[in-house]
Each structure stands twice: as structure tokens, then as C-alpha cells.
Amino acid sequence: MKLTLHIWRQLSPKHPGSFERYELEEVSPDLSLLEALDQLNERVISTGERPVSFEHDCREGICGSCGFLVNGQAHGPKTATSVCQLYLREFNNGDELRLEPWRATSFPLIQDLMVDRSTLDRLVAAGGYCSTGTGQAPDGNALPVGRAQASSAFSTATCIGCGACIASCRNASASLFVAAKLAHLGQLPQGQPERTQRARAMQERMHQEGFGSCSSHLECEAVCPQEISADWISWMHRESTR
Secondary structure: OOEEEEEEEOOOOOOOOEEEEEEEOOOOOOOEHHHHHHHHHHHHHHOOOOOOOOOOOOOOOOOOOOOOEEOOEEOOOOOOOOHHHOEHHHOOOOOEEEEEOOOOOOOOEEEOOEEOOHHHHHHHHOOOOOOOOOOOOOOOOOOOOOHHHHHHHHHHHOOOOOOHHHHHOOOOEOHHHHHHHHHHHHOOHHHOOOHHHHHHHHHHHHHHOOOEOOOOOOHHHHHOOOOOOOHHHHHHHHHOOO
């Protein structure tokens, strides 16, 4: 199949950026979009040009490092999918794709399609953990957790921290990310001692980092590759007033 890629190229935040056009011909529809970029970079490098910079690691939708806008939509048109799991067969022969980085003040550009997502690390460091001293690891059956409770906690623990929810929100809100981290620990026995303190600390840090408030448009839920429900945002707001 044939595709035309319009890729955002920018050497650094201090340099101006623009879209550059690249033609992909006779590419297999079974390639992922990242694999197609790999092939493009091999061609670009062979001509002595700078390759397209994009972040990636596991390429299995687990690490959350990959992520950019495809035709203005985070991770592309397929739901419950990170960009490394987006295959060319999702597009039609002859389609034109615009690839650009996350557009959010909290994610400063590094180069081309790569952005700095260290703000998410700082949010977690503000309270997304259990600091209560427990001594040695307890027996696995010492704290019974019901099946429904465990399943609910796991549904929020699946957040991979890709940042798509923030890049898709008109206010660049980190509400869904923070809510997922809080709900993961807040539903388990181990997370109870610091539950309220954790909620207040992470929400306060969210505002300090310059994230906006929830826009209530639910775009975060729509683009989340793990399909984490935006209902947890309401749960998060209740947590800080417990």
C-alpha cells in the first residue's frame, strides 16, 4: 500500500518547526506505524539526513513511552490502542497522515515527535505510593481482597502513563492520570493509611505543575489505550474531602 506522511520536524524547542512530507510506497499493511517509521528512517539515514525522532520501548502497549497525534487524534483512530499497536491496515491505500507530538505545555518538546513527560513522574513522586513502613513483606493471604475489589483496583492500575489523556484534553488536565493512580491504591487495604493525604498531595502537585482542570468533555476516556473510565475523576474529587 501507499501512504503519505506529513511529519512534524523540529530540531529543538529553540528552533522553528514545520511539517515535512514523506512518501511511503509498497509498504505492508501488516506493519505497525512505528515499524513504518523505522523503514522511513533507514531511507532517510541513507541519504545523510537526520532521522525522525520518536520515543518507543516495548512496542507492546505496556510501557507508555510511545505516543503522538495521528491526524489530530492521540494514538490514532483505533480505540484502546497505543500508537505502537496501530497497524497500517487501519488506513486506506493512498491516505495522508499527519504525525505531530503531544501538544501540551506540561509536555515540552524534545525533538520532532518526542516530548518530555517527566511531569508525570513528579506527580507520582508527590504521593502515588505507599510509604507506610511494613517491615518484611507480609504473606500474600494476610490481607484478604475481594474479587470485585481487586478487579476494580486493577482496572485503574493498568494506566501506562502515556499522556494521551492530557494531550487530548482542551485544558491539558492530568485528572484521569492522577485519578487512576489514586484509585489503584485507594481501593486496596495497603493504601488506606495515607489515602486522604495522598489525594490532596497529588492534586496539589497537579496544579503546581500547571495542568488544567477537567474539561468534562471525556476525550481523556475516549483516547485512553487502557479504557480507564472518567468516572474515577469524580471519585478523585471526593477523596480529597473524605
